[in-house]
Amino acid sequence: MNNSKSLKEGEEMGKNKAPKNKERRRFLIQMAQNVAIATVGGLVWSAFVDEAKAAPLLLRPPGAKKEKDFISLCIKCGLCVEACPYDTLMLAKPGDNKPIGTPYFIPRDIPCYMCDDIPCVPPCPTGALDIDSVSEVKEGKRVFDITQMRMGVAIVDIKDCIAYWGIQCDACYRACPLLDKAIFMEYRQNERTGKHAKLLPVVDPDYCTGCGLCEHACVTEIAAIKVLPRDVALGKVGSHYVKGWQKSDERRLKGSKGIQTTVTPRSKKSAVESLNEGIDFE
Amino acid sequence: MNKIWKKYRFLILRRLTQIAIMFLYIAANVWGWKILEGNLSSSKVVDTIPLSDPYAVLQIFAAGSIVGANALIGAFIVTLFYMLIGGRAFCSWVCPVNMVTDLANFIRRKGGFDKVEKKWWASRNIRYWAMGLSFIISFLLGTAAFEIVSPVSMTHRGLVFGMGFGWAAILTIFLFDLFVLKNGWCGHICPLGGFYSLVGRFSLFRVKHNQPNCTLCMKCKEVCPEKEVLFMIGKKSLSVNMGECTLCGRCVEVCDDDALNFSIREFVKKERKK
Known part of the structure; x- marks a missing residue:
């Protein structure tokens, strides 16, 4: 920050100008220097964070929000890990090559035993584990339903x-x-x-x-x-295909502007006509 | 014995608090004690009161997420405590990294490093730049940026949930503080320390200097990890009001002349100025 070389340069360049201007130059150059150092540090830091947070193959605890929201919300406290009675959940350690400090599990080692009362979700202080996704409030009481969770x-x-x-x-x-x-x-x-x-x-x-x-x-x-x-x-069908045999799915066609297809001389015939063309049925 | 207690009373108390807090966290994970669960990022006291790291919560906000009520209340309680009472005491009374950097500093003093080594100059404001940067990066990348690289969380999380390669982070800080820059991590770089310096700026507990008693031995400046806060030593009777003071009490202990003591901040300016 206090780099004497750039100060000297600043002074030389401002030699012929009024002293007030010189002060301003010094301030601007020093500020630019600080910002430059911060930018360099920030870019290195961001590059690391961007790599370190990516975890497309990790299985998260019950009720975890979508990975993007989860990685933003999780405060890495380990309260879910401590609540798990089977020691299923772990926090990623440095060297595990997983987003550091976030909870995950390896089912081949210890699977999730699907506790009815889901002890791991309520302790989450930030809502990274979403209690509403695995429970309902019925008559003022929270009723847990572990079958609602979708960890994978x-x-x-x-x-x-x-x-x-x-x-x-x-x-x-x-x-x-x-x-x-x-x-x-x-x-x-x-x-x-x-x-x-x-x-x-x-x-x-x-x-x-x-x-x-x-x-x-x-x-x-x-x-x-x-x-x-x-x-x-899992894949995704997209909106192009409709289950014509399901009334609920057919409803998606409501309000559509009809089907636009390419018209050729052949299209004038019906499909049956077209298929049977040239076949001698006697 | 009495003499040792007098010379090291705050140091002993600090080590006891630091170790006790980490022990309770570990006991919660190992034996299921319900006194203090979680870690320093977020925890539950006796299974009811939430506590959260307000700096981590702010980063999560910057990342574009609204945290749940427990984290919010927890962060509020912690902020309020340090803002009104504790100042920057987190750094010297709670944070486990403090023991690492204090050890480096101790070896430095005993080995007379200052007289021999190459001197670097680094601004003590790096931490505030780092804090600002952490919010920007959190915002851009959608995750709490300092929490992913923080050696502080790596240490306390590692002690409770398994260290992994976390020891490398601790070793890095130790070597950096020992051979590269005096008080390098806690006194220059750590944005969490910077955050608590800002939060604790106006807290109640302060060290006070009594100038007439001072014999200018400068033992206090030798042990102080943030010696810029002791600018008034031998010059003026003032309370140490800068937020960077960690209230570690080392200066109070080493002073043989009763020129430094803990006291409560004076809100009314004394008339002496006139």
Whole structure:
């Protein structure tokens, strides 16, 4: 900040001017210097923060807001970690390569056991864990519903799941707290033997909470069913497709200006006419 | 024994408070004690009273989020305490990093570093620039910027929830304070210290200098981590009103001449000036 070289330069440049001007020059140059140092420091700092806060693959505690809001709100106090009776939650340490001090869990080590009273959410002082997303106030009383949480979604690797090989295994299905809803078993003929059925675990993302009990229970060396953050694992249809067989979804078409399609000479014929063209039906 | 107590009474009390606070946090995580849960970023006292780091809460505001009621009330209680009573006492009575930098400073004094080493000049205002920057970066990147790099939180969080590579941050501060810049971290850079300097500017507890007793031995300036606040030593009977004073009480202890003491801020200016 007090750099004598720049001061000297400032003095030389202001030699022929009035002394008042010289003072002003000195002030301006010193100020510019401070701002420049702050900018350099700030850019380095920002670059680090920008890298350090990115965590697309992390599973957050129950009721956590969307990652962008969560990372902004979490004060890194660890009250959720202390409230967890199963030691599921951890705070990211320096060296974990995760946003430092924020809570997360690894279901393969310790999954979330979906406590009915959700002890980890109410202690959150900042609202990074949103109590309203996992509870309702009924007649002045707060009623918790852990099945409302969406920490992630389980994804089956059908090449490494032994049930898909044809070996009977329903470890994940049995472990699921929302059995037959979040994970159900689909029957398929075993074409290799020709006389057996395969019982295949299938996840329904509408019900899956991302607790990870399935991943914890999976018998393969590396789990063939894994919980991933919903943003990472799930797609999105967008507004182009309508479920024509659902009245509620059809309503989305209300007020639309009709369907605009390309018109060619062929379009004058109906689809049936067009398809059957040139075929001799006798 | 009595002499040791007199020479180190505030130092001993400070270490006891610092260690006791960290111990209670650790006990909450390890044995589930409900006396003091969480860490210095945000905590709960006896499972009811919330306490939050007001600087962290401000950064979250800058990042564009409105914190929940508990964090807000907690930050308010802490701010009020330091604003009215404690001044910048957080830095010397609570913060665990203080023990690290004090150790560096102790070795510095015993080893006579000041007489030998290359001297750097650095402004003690860096902390205020760092604080301003932290708000700007929080705003731009949508997350509390200092909390991601803060060695202070790394230390207290690490003690409670597992240190990881946090020891590297502590070692960095220690070596920086020991070999690069005297009182480098706490006295120049730490924006949290800067924040509490501003908050505690008008607090009640102050050190007061009694000039007629002073023999100009300058022991106080030697131990003071923010010696610019002691500009009045040997010159004028004044209370140490600058916000940067951490109220550590070292100057009071080392003074053999009863020229420095804790007292309550005088709100009415004395007539002596006339």
